[in-house]
Amino acid sequence: MTISNKQMTKEMIEKTVTSLSREDVIGNKVITSKWEPKLQYAWDNGPAIGRYLAELKNGKLIAKKCRKCNRIMIPPRMFCELCWRPTDEWVYVKDSGTVNTFVISHVDWKAGRLDIKGGVRPFTPAVIEIDGASEGMGILHMIDEIDPQKIKIGMKVKAIWKKPAEREGAITDILYFKPR
Amino acid sequence: MVKRVAIVGVGTTGFRATTPDVSYRELTYEAATKAYLNAGIEPKDVGAFVSTAEDFTEGYSIADEYSPDQLGAVLKPIHTVPGDFIQSLANAYMIIQSGFCDIAVVQGLSKASNMLTKSDMITFATCPFTWRPLKESHHAIAAMEMNRFLQSSGNTREQCAKVVVKNRRNALNNPRAVHGTNLSLDDVLHSEIVSHPLGRLDIAQYADGAVVCVLASEEKVQSLKGEPIWIKGIGWATETSALESRTWDEAVYLKVASQMAYKMAGIRSPRKEIDFAEINDEYSYKELQHLEALGIFAKGESGKSVEAGLTEITGEFPVNASGGNLGCGATLELDGGHKVIEIVLQLRGQAGTNQLKNARTGLAASWRGVPTTTGAVAILAKE
Numbered sequence A: 001m002t003i004s005n006k007q008m009t010k011e012m013i014e015k016t017v018t019s020l021s022r023e024d025v026i027g028n029k030v031i032t033s034k035w036e037p038k039l040q041y042a043w044d045n046g047p048a049i050g051r052y053l054a055e056l057k058n059g060k061l062i063a064k065k066c067r068k069c070n071r072i073m074i075p076p077r078m079f080c081e082l083c084w085r086p087t088d089e090w091v092y093v094k095d096s097g098t099v100n101t102f103v104i105s106h107v108d109w110k111a112g113r114l115d116i117k118g119g120v121r122p123f124t125p126a127v128i129e130i131d132g133a134s135e136g137m138g139i140l141h142m143i144d145e146i147d148p149q150k151i152k153i154g155m156k157v158k159a160i161w162k163k164p165a166e167r168e169g170a171i172t173d174i175l176y177f178k179p180r
Numbered sequence B: 001m002v003k004r005v006a007i008v009g010v011g012t013t014g015f016r017a018t019t020p021d022v023s024y025r026e027l028t029y030e031a032a033t034k035a036y037l038n039a040g041i042e043p044k045d046v047g048a049f050v051s052t053a054e055d056f057t058e059g060y061s062i063a064d065e066y067s068p069d070q071l072g073a074v075l076k077p078i079h080t081v082p083g084d085f086i087q088s089l090a091n092a093y094m095i096i097q098s099g100f101c102d103i104a105v106v107q108g109l110s111k112a113s114n115m116l117t118k119s120d121m122i123t124f125a126t127c128p129f130t131w132r133p134l135k136e137s138h139h140a141i142a143a144m145e146m147n148r149f150l151q152s153s154g155n156t157r158e159q160c161a162k163v164v165v166k167n168r169r170n171a172l173n174n175p176r177a178v179h180g181t182n183l184s185l186d187d188v189l190h191s192e193i194v195s196h197p198l199g200r201l202d203i204a205q206y207a208d209g210a211v212v213c214v215l216a217s218e219e220k221v222q223s224l225k226g227e228p229i230w231i232k233g234i235g236w237a238t239e240t241s242a243l244e245s246r247t248w249d250e251a252v253y254l255k256v257a258s259q260m261a262y263k264m265a266g267i268r269s270p271r272k273e274i275d276f277a278e279i280n281d282e283y284s285y286k287e288l289q290h291l292e293a294l295g296i297f298a299k300g301e302s303g304k305s306v307e308a309g310l311t312e313i314t315g316e317f318p319v320n321a322s323g324g325n326l327g328c329g330a331t332l333e334l335d336g337g338h339k340v341i342e343i344v345l346q347l348r349g350q351a352g353t354n355q356l357k358n359a360r361t362g363l364a365a366s367w368r369g370v371p372t373t374t375g376a377v378a379i380l381a382k383e
């Protein structure tokens, strides 16, 4: 016999289930076990991402070209996954581009709610197709300095960089993209 | 009728202590390029791919999603086995057996050097309620097993040390090995105690590397240039995880896995019908324990056999001619891949200085390491 949700009355729940409250857990009223994992890695980034990050520190975006399919790929890669061959020359591309897609997010990266009504700006991540790279080749970043409601697919944007002394060879050396 | 399946191409980067010059992508790309060239295929010829990855060792969650590019597997059937390479090999074998496709690819990788807190990661694999609060090191768990195994089998710590001397010496002549060295028995017996009776030199060091194998059905083998090595039998098993009640005296997981493989291969007397083996020796005693579980030597006979030189490259039943894990390194999920590629090279007569005479049938046996009780076996042959 199966019981539908409708049949599962509040009364039945109260008779069969003992709910735990937050106080039960943090007040040690129930037996708990705690472990904080220590998981540390030092990922080797390899020659492609390594050079990409180093160039970000220089305030430049670099891509790599496959001569067979003629794609200019960013972030760069050492081999073309479609042609199955090593990629060829490094190509500097522009720090501007076009919005491929974007989102106006009311939750932060941990899915915690942002106080939008209280004046917090929604997160506005976007995929930006970079000028000089092949069509469809973009980087994931943020858009700012624009009312989120006015962001549009196809909008032209430009990178705003950290000051040279503050750059550390990371994707965050670009602060965000803004309309141009 | 059961289809015959062969390994027609192998590729590896070899095993190195660190690989700071490449990411996991380029590491696999190198092994895959070699394997495809070796088989005479291109990725477009492949019907299905199987990768091997465990999120915690890769340092990525959902690590399987990062598998396709470097195998040429974009928009192709691919899945990941979070186990040992030989379990992936079994998956690819079954994919071909089922008639789904005629060519399948298996990949495995180790970036052990990127794991900064290995002990913590292994501890994280233990039960949070009954084991973790006791804060046992993983080497202590292995040493408990070693104590029980030596006591019940009658093998000795000196015989375990002989395994270390043999395997690390074998590694000196293997260009794919990284931990080759010439040690004396005394060096091993007097290395610092880690967890008695395990000394520092009884424990394999880690290594990075990648292995890719190309498998094909018998029909397809004819039209490929790669020299086929046939998968005669394959087996895998996991015992209870419970430290409280697992079998400590013998590697029962490998006993069961090998019986499954022997049955498939029609092998009744492994010692006579198999010529050599590459087996997990992450800890020195594991080579002896695994040899007995595989039925190569009777209980209590493995240590004497090693001492008598039977398992040397020149012996009657060479074991870990490649150097094993002690000589090539412990490679996490890639363990079986290291074994399989060394067997294939031996059977093809491409093992260089360490080439064995009369290598016609070889056995690969892997273990997933502490705290697991998972082992896998593959029996490979020229015919």
Ligand SMILES: [Zn+2]
Pocket: A066, A067, A068, A069, A070, A071, A080, A081, A082, A083, A084
């Ligand atoms: Zn291409």
